[in-house]
Amino acid sequence: MIKDMFGTNRLKINLHLHTTQSDGHKTPEEAAAIYREAGYDIIAITDHWKYRESGAIGGLRTLSGAEYNIGGGNGAEGVFHILALGCSREPHIPREAGPQAIIDAINGCGGMAVLAHPAWSLNTVEQTAGLEGIGATEIYNTVSDAGESSRPYSGDFVDASACRGRLYPLIADDDTHYYNGEDETASYIMLACGPQATDAELLEAIRRKAFYATQGPEIHLLREGNRVTVKCSPAVRISFFSNAVWARGRCFRGSGLTEGSCEVQPFETFIRAEVTDADGRRAWSNTMDLRQ
Ligand SMILES: [Zn+2]
Numbered sequence: 635m636i637k638d639m640f641g642t643n644r645l646k647i648n649l650h651l652h653t654t655q656s657d658g659h660k661t662p663e664e665a666a667a668i669y670r671e672a673g674y675d676i677i678a679i680t681d682h683w684k685y686r687e688s689g690a691i692g693g694l695r696t697l698s699g700a701e702y703n704i705g706g707g708n709g710a711e712g713v714f715h716i717l718a719l720g721c722s723r724e725p726h727i728p729r730e731a732g733p734q735a736i737i738d739a740i741n742g743c744g745g746m747a748v749l750a751h752p753a754w755s756l757n758t759v760e761q762t763a764g765l766e767g768i769g770a771t772e773i774y775n776t777v778s779d780a781g782e783s784s785r786p787y788s789g790d791f792v793d794a795s796a797c798r799g800r801l802y803p804l805i806a807d808d809d810t811h812y813y814n815g816e817d818e819t820a821s822y823i824m825l826a827c828g829p830q831a832t833d834a835e836l837l838e839a840i841r842r843k844a845f846y847a848t849q850g851p852e853i854h855l856l857r858e859g860n861r862v863t864v865k866c867s868p869a870v871r872i873s874f875f876s877n878a879v880w881a882r883g884r885c886f887r888g889s890g891l892t893e894g895s896c897e898v899q900p901f902e903t904f905i906r907a908e909v910t911d912a913d914g915r916r917a918w919s920n921t922m923d924l925r926q
């Protein structure tokens with residue numbers, strides 16, 4: 635646990651990784667040791683179709699998890715990978731289930747259904763428009779850029795979804811498979827929660843977006859009237875994203891930037907921000923609802 639620039643306690647969490655229980659290259663014990671040594675407070679082991687209940691491995695807390703993937707490997711046929719996080723019991727899901735049945739089963743067991751790597755799966759907003767009960771989505775997924783098909787970033791999907799009123803909590807995680815120095819301990823969330831929080835309290839904090847997603851930099855998005863401000867650790871780039879298609883003054887470049895702000899227009903319904911530090915590491919805020 636660390637304190638952020640405002641003195642708030644934050645838990646460092648990777649919510650998506652694989653082990654030898656499915657197609658990961660490390661055992662659960664080896665994976666837990668790698669993340670514990672990297673300063674993580676919690677991991678979720680999310681093997682394909684292999685539910686793992688909450689507990690601890692080698693002193694590192696684990697949140698219950700699994701990844702239910704359907705549709706094979708052809709994006710033209712509708713691929714969905716859905717994480718089950720924090721279920722209190724196993725959601726027994728038949729292999730022939732569709733995406734809505736998977737989401738319903740996860741929610742029915744008290745868990746959170748996370749739409750994993752929509753960019754990697756070539757998911758579209760048309761595909762997800764009819765799905766109810768998605769608790770969060772990944773905006774960044776490390777493994778997709780670690781020798782895979784180089785689509786780790788789901789910002790376009792996230793913004794198109796927000797245009798339709800779906801402001802999902804935005805998670806970054808590793809989806810670790812290889813543990814080869816490229817796909818482990820890189821992308822995570824920093825959740826504002828005490829170390830004694832129950833699984834249900836962790837999920838509740840994710841649902842109310844009490845976290846930022848990052849590869850290292852700190853990012854906070856604040857609003858005062860029509861002015862939205864990013865406060866961050868030293869960055870070389872600060873960018874804002876909203877439903878404004880053309881907007882000047884939404885990207886700041888320099889060195890040692892720790893703040894950037896912009897005025898939002900009356901027609902803007904959401905806004906989010908990203909920062910990049912001098913080492914190329916990125917951080918992503920959650921999407922802020924400007925309609926409130
Ligand atoms: Zn997946």
Ligand SMILES: [Zn+2]
Pocket residue numbers: 650651652680701750809
């Ligand atoms: Zn995965």
